[in-house]
Amino acid sequence: HESLGGRMQNSCSGICFGILLLCASVPVLVWNEGRSLHRFQALEEGAKAVVAVRADDVDASREGSLVHFSGVARAGSAVVDPQFGITAKGALKLRRNVDMYQWVEDTESETRKKTGGGTETKTTYRYSKEWKSGYVNSDSFYSSYGHENPPLAFGSFETAADPITVGAFSIPWDMIDTISWYSPLFPSSLSTQSITDESIRSKAHIY
Secondary structure (H helix, E strand, C coil), X not given: CCXXXXXXXXXXXXHXXXXXXXXXXHHHHHHHHHHHHHHHHHHHXXXXXXXXXXXXXXXXXXXXXXXXXXXXXXXXXXXXXXXXXXXXXXXXXXXXXXXXXXXXXXXXXXEEECCCCCEEEEEEEEEEEEEEECCCCHHHCCCCCCCCCCCCCCCCEEEECCCEEXXXXXXXXXXXXXXXXXXXXXXCCCCHHHCCCHHHHCCCCCC
16 A cells, blocks of 8 residues: 555655766766777777788787787687587587576566555466576575476586687687687487486486
8 A cells, every 4th residue: 555645755766866866877978988989099099000910820029919810710629518428529619508497487566546545556476387598596486385496407508629729829718708609519429328427317318
């Protein structure tokens, strides 16, 4: 139930919050514009200083210089998912995506005016099962009884070859982290027997 006085108080609070938010947004906007200008100037200076070099040979005289080269990135080692025993030879990175069929909670709230003044809010909770990446904590549900999600047996995983090279150059890890183009991997011989974790292997099925 919400009285007239309560609604007026909430309205005043909203106005004050809006003014504070506006005041706070001005310095943030100025700071963001300053960062954009600095980034533009850095890129402009870099474009003037960059030197094109051959990827198959490291020129010691260019040490400390900003250089540009192109070539094919190659993996110096096979990437392996140790938990499932899957090896991807020649791949730069390997990523395991895990989804679990689990309970999710949806809420719907409806606010109605009450006879004699004030309002009343009614919330409806609905539960259904969906495929979700990551774990949905059912302990936070309004009604967790009968909607308990078991813990994830294993999570998502990502690894990269070490080293990754382009010609004579080794790619640094901060650049490797930006590699995000993936394609599905279909192992030629996929078996539950390759799973190294016994607790998972005993329950695993391939469909």
